[in-house]
Amino acid sequence: MIVFQTFLVLVMIVAxxxxxxxxxxxxxxxxxxxxSLMASIIFYFLQAPDVAMAEASIGAGLTTAIFIFAxxxxxxxxxxxxxx
Amino acid sequence: xxxxxxLIAVPLGLAFAIPVLGLASKRVPRxxxxxxxxxxxxxxxxxxPHALKAPIVVRTAGWAPPYSIHLVAGPLGVLLSxxxxxxxxxxxxxxxxxxxxxxxxxxxxxxxLMLVGATGVVLTGDIFNLFVFxxxxxxxxxxxxAYRGDSTGVEAGAKYLIQGAIGSGLVLIGIGLxxxxxxxxxxxxxxxxxxxxGSFRLFVSLAFLITGxxxxxxxxxxxxxxxxxxxxxxxxxxxxxSGIAIKAGLYAIxxxxxxxxxxxxxxxxxxxxxxxTLLIGEMCAFGQEDIKRLLAFSSIGQMGLILFALxxxxxxxxxxxxxxxxxxxxxxxxxxxxxGYMIYRTGSRDISSLNGIGKRMPIMSLCFTVGAFSLxxxxxxxxxxxxxxxxxAVLGTGSTxxxxxxxxxxxGTVIEGAYFLRIVQGFxxxxxxxxxxxxxxxxxxxxxxxxxxxxxxxxxxxxxxxxIVGRVLxxxxxxLLDRTxxxxxxxxx
Amino acid sequence: xxxxxxxxxxxxxxxxxxxxFSGASFGAEGASRAGKLTEDxxxxxxxxxxxxxxxxxxxxxxxxxxxxxxGFDTLGEVTVLFIAAVGLAAILHARREEAxxxxxxxxxxxxxxxxxxxxxxxxxxxxxxxxxxxxxPGGGFQGGAVVASGFLLIYLGCRGRGLRSAGVAVxxxxxxxxxxxxxxxxLAVGGSFLLNFLPKGSAFALFSGGVIPLIYVAIGFKVGSExxxxxxxxxxxxx
Numbered sequence: 031m032i033v034f035q036t037f038l039v040l041v042m043i044v045a046x047x048x049x050x051x052x053x054x055x056x057x058x059x060x061x062x063x064x065x066s067l068m069a070s071i072i073f074y075f076l077q078a079p080d081v082a083m084a085e086a087s088i089g090a091g092l093t094t095a096i097f098i099f100a101x102x103x104x105x106x107x108x109x110x111x112x113x114x
Numbered sequence: 115x116x117x118x119x120x121l122i123a124v125p126l127g128l129a130f131a132i133p134v135l136g137l138a139s140k141r142v143p144r145x146x147x148x149x150x151x152x153x154x155x156x157x158x159x160x161x162x163p164h165a166l167k168a169p170i171v172v173r174t175a176g177w178a179p180p181y182s183i184h185l186v187a188g189p190l191g192v193l194l195s196x197x198x199x200x201x202x203x204x205x206x207x208x209x210x211x212x213x214x215x216x217x218x219x220x221x222x223x224x225x226x227l228m229l230v231g232a233t234g235v236v237l238t239g240d241i242f243n244l245f246v247f248x249x250x251x252x253x254x255x256x257x258x259x260a261y262r263g264d265s266t267g268v269e270a271g272a273k274y275l276i277q278g279a280i281g282s283g284l285v286l287i288g289i290g291l292x293x294x295x296x297x298x299x300x301x302x303x304x305x306x307x308x309x310x311x312g313s314f315r316l317f318v319s320l321a322f323l324i325t326g327x328x329x330x331x332x333x334x335x336x337x338x339x340x341x342x343x344x345x346x347x348x349x350x351x352x353x354x355x356s357g358i359a360i361k362a363g364l365y366a367i368x369x370x371x372x373x374x375x376x377x378x379x380x381x382x383x384x385x386x387x388x389x390x391t392l393l394i395g396e397m398c399a400f401g402q403e404d405i406k407r408l409l410a411f412s413s414i415g416q417m418g419l420i421l422f423a424l425x426x427x428x429x430x431x432x433x434x435x436x437x438x439x440x441x442x443x444x445x446x447x448x449x450x451x452x453x454g455y456m457i458y459r460t461g462s463r464d465i466s467s468l469n470g471i472g473k474r475m476p477i478m479s480l481c482f483t484v485g486a487f488s489l490x491x492x493x494x495x496x497x498x499x500x501x502x503x504x505x506x507a508v509l510g511t512g513s514t515x516x517x518x519x520x521x522x523x524x525x526g527t528v529i530e531g532a533y534f535l536r537i538v539q540g541f542x543x544x545x546x547x548x549x550x551x552x553x554x555x556x557x558x559x560x561x562x563x564x565x566x567x568x569x570x571x572x573x574x575x576x577x578x579x580x581x582i583v584g585r586v587l588x589x590x591x592x593x594l595l596d597r598t599x600x601x602x603x604x605x606x607x
Numbered sequence: 608x609x610x611x612x613x614x615x616x617x618x619x620x621x622x623x624x625x626x627x628f629s630g631a632s633f634g635a636e637g638a639s640r641a642g643k644l645t646e647d648x649x650x651x652x653x654x655x656x657x658x659x660x661x662x663x664x665x666x667x668x669x670x671x672x673x674x675x676x677x678g679f680d681t682l683g684e685v686t687v688l689f690i691a692a693v694g695l696a697a698i699l700h701a702r703r704e705e706a707x708x709x710x711x712x713x714x715x716x717x718x719x720x721x722x723x724x725x726x727x728x729x730x731x732x733x734x735x736x737x738x739x740x741x742x743x744p745g746g747g748f749q750g751g752a753v754v755a756s757g758f759l760l761i762y763l764g765c766r767g768r769g770l771r772s773a774g775v776a777v778x779x780x781x782x783x784x785x786x787x788x789x790x791x792x793x794l795a796v797g798g799s800f801l802l803n804f805l806p807k808g809s810a811f812a813l814f815s816g817g818v819i820p821l822i823y824v825a826i827g828f829k830v831g832s833e834x835x836x837x838x839x840x841x842x843x844x845x846x
Contacts, residue, residue: 079744079745080667080669080744080745080746080749082744083736083744083745083749084748084749084752087749087752087753087756088748088752091752091756091759092752092755092756092759092834092838095756095759095763095838096837096838096841099838099841099842100841103841117794117798117800119794119800123787123790123791123794123800126682126686126787127783127784127787127791130689130779130780130783130784130787131780131784132780133776133777133779133780134776134777134780134781136776137773137776137777172800173799174678174679174799174800174801175675175676175678175679175793175799175800175801175802175803176793176797176799176801176802176803177676180651181651181654181655181676182675182676182677182678182679183677183678183679183680216697216700217696217697217700220693220694220696220697220700221697223693224690224693224694224697227686227689227690230686234683242677242680243679243680243683246680246683246684246687247683249683249687250683250686250687250690253687253690253691253694254690254694256694257690257691257693257694257695257697257698258694260694260698261697261698263698263699263700268698271698287624290628291627291628294628297651297652298651314627315627318623318624318627319627
């Protein structure tokens with residue numbers, strides 16, 4: 031079980047880093063949703079089903095939708111910044 | 115005696131009811147904030163004598179603390195909730211005609227909820243509940259700053275939102291650490307057990323809490339959002355933000371440092387921060403050409419002085435700080451409200467365009483002058499009494515460190531005097547700009563004159579008879595300083 | 608170089624926070640508290656677990672913590688969500704005029720029918736979650752979020768349909784007022800805000816827990832209508 035949870039945490043970290051790196055905001059939002067989904071599964075294994083439900087429905091579901099609506103109203107791609 | 119919880123429950127209920135009332139009638143919602151704040155003012159003032167005898171501890175859900183959330187209506191809390199209700203009431207009256215555009219119904223809802231949040235912050239006795247009400251206060255102010263929907267407002271709101279959200283996140287981490295360490299969220303319970311825990315973890319959680327609350331209190335390195343937010347909000351909201359909202363952050367810091375942690379070793383650091391904040395705020399204000407930005411920077415400066423006085427850790431010092439909270443709240447609310455209609459009249463926020471306005475808007479200019487003189491600390495206005503108390507407290511400590519800091523701080527007050535006198539001089543002794551458009555729509559309605567005039571009268575009255583507020587200040591200072599009594603009142607059975 | 612330094616600083620901060628949290632007991636043991644308070648007061652998390660069932664007769668201890676012991680916080684949190692919804696509407700109100708009508712194509716027949724088929728089922732699930740909040744995991748917040756996701760489906764799949772904003776406002780108001788009214792009846796009857804004044808029944812039955820199910824239903828409606836309102840506001844041009 032501990033292996034599985036470690037795997038979930040690793041996926042979370044990778045997804046979070048990816049969300050920060052992606053230039054396409056839509057991809058970043060999907061990565062954020064992945065973080066929430068993994069968190070929700072971890073909460074379930076930590077015997078907090080209440081929090082897991084809230085995280086799954088709000089974090090992975092509604093927040094993503096709200097982000098997408100917001101992107102729909104603004105721009106989808108980050109402007110290329112200069113890197114040093 | 116009415117339960118202090120009604121101070122939160124009744125305005126909350128009225129705010130929830132506004133959408134339905136708004137469907138029934140377009141006019142009714144404008145008057146709901148006035149009713150809510152009138153109720154709060156009456157109840158707070160009627161609670162004051164009871165709170166002076168002993169803090170009123172109110173349980174929720176029928177369980178004694180620490181098992182459930184409780185409110186502690188001590189002298190400090192009730193004094194501040196009266197101040198919130200008073201300023202809230204006057205600004206609500208002002209807002210009846212001032213708010214003409216946008217989603218007016220939603221403005222009234224957010225306005226009430228912002229004041230509910232501030233009231234909750236000063237009354238609660240539970241550290242997580244403090245955070246919840248702090249969020250209520252902050253999130254409604256983010257929305258109100260951006261209320262007009264123009265690009266400067268939205269930009270200022272977004273700036274405020276981002277910095278405020280980081281601050282709230284830090285507070286939450288701090289509370290998590292506290293809960294992990296003590297297994298309780300009741301402030302009195304934590305205070306009773308603080309000595310049993312190693313100092314490192316205490317220090318880290320305290321640092322998180324002070325930094326987080328410091329964002330809202332606009333202490334020096336954390337105040338980048340304030341000038342934008344306070345100047346681009348509608349004037350009625352600027353009055354509340356400057357008069358009340360930033361004080362809620364400072365109250366939270368004081369409550370955590372004094373009552374919960376009893377951390378006297380951190381106080382000199384806070385005193386230095388306060389003086390730095392004072393100097394930076396006043397120096398930035400000096401160079402401003404925009405009247406609302408000037409007032410916003412002046413608020414930063416005054417917050418620095420309040421923080422410095424709070425850090426004195428003596429009864430007189432804290433009385434002075436609380437007195438300055440009251441006097442600055444009244445004066446800054448007056449200044450923002452008066453400048454709101456001056457800006458309407460001249461159509462510009464430049465100080466130079468306000469030249470000669472003393473003839474065109476005599477009452478507003480007179481009230482503005484009263485507020486400005488009170489902020490500078492000229493007798494016989496209330497600002498003098500409060501600043502004098504602080505100076506007396508510093509001299510009373512007899513420590514060279516604090517006296518030196520105060521001497522540096524006085525430079526800030528001199529700068530403050532310089533720029534306010536410059537504005538007032540412009541009002542009366544400089545000719546109006548040539549191309550000043552004479553706008554008839556800038557005519558000041560009765561509903562704006564009454565609150566502005568009342569604030570000026572209050573500033574003068576309390577300045578002449580400081581005893582009106584002075585009776586409460588001593589017990590309010592003890593409320594913060596005396597930890598054992600606080601713990602006993604809350605936990606004792 | 609700058610990136611390296613910022614990474615290093617981040618690591619230091621992360622290490623500090625990790626050290627602090629790793630030592631914290633998070634209520635598992637009261638060992639770190641050697642105060643003079645009695646054993647019963649040492650750890651309220653444990654007390655909720657041991658006495659919560661008999662005190663509130665709610666099968667789900669989390670429900671009795673959320674609605675009863677720390678119900679005042681819940682009221683504040685519901686208010687925060689309310690502020691978020693109202694504030695969003697207030698800011699978007701000013702921008703509404705500039706918004707161009709959406710040119711999105713209508714969804715295909717399969718999506719349209721699927722959404723209409725799933726919508727009542729999602730509502731039923733949401734209602735089940737908040738009505739059974741005092742018995743099974745979940746409650747007002749979760750149920751309300753599920754209900755709102757049902758409306759999201761309608762907005763995405765069935766263009767041209769959606770909530771009536773007056774209806775949302777009424778549901779929002781009345782459910783908030785219902786929460787407050789229940790709490791204030793407690794104040795009037797037993798002198799304590801949010802008091803669980805109703806007969807509590809026997810644990811694990813549908814009609815048990817006193818006021819907990821009532822408040823949870825009110826929260827469910829409130830959260831559902833607030834989140835629904837947020838979605839409605841953001842997808843505004845679609846209508």
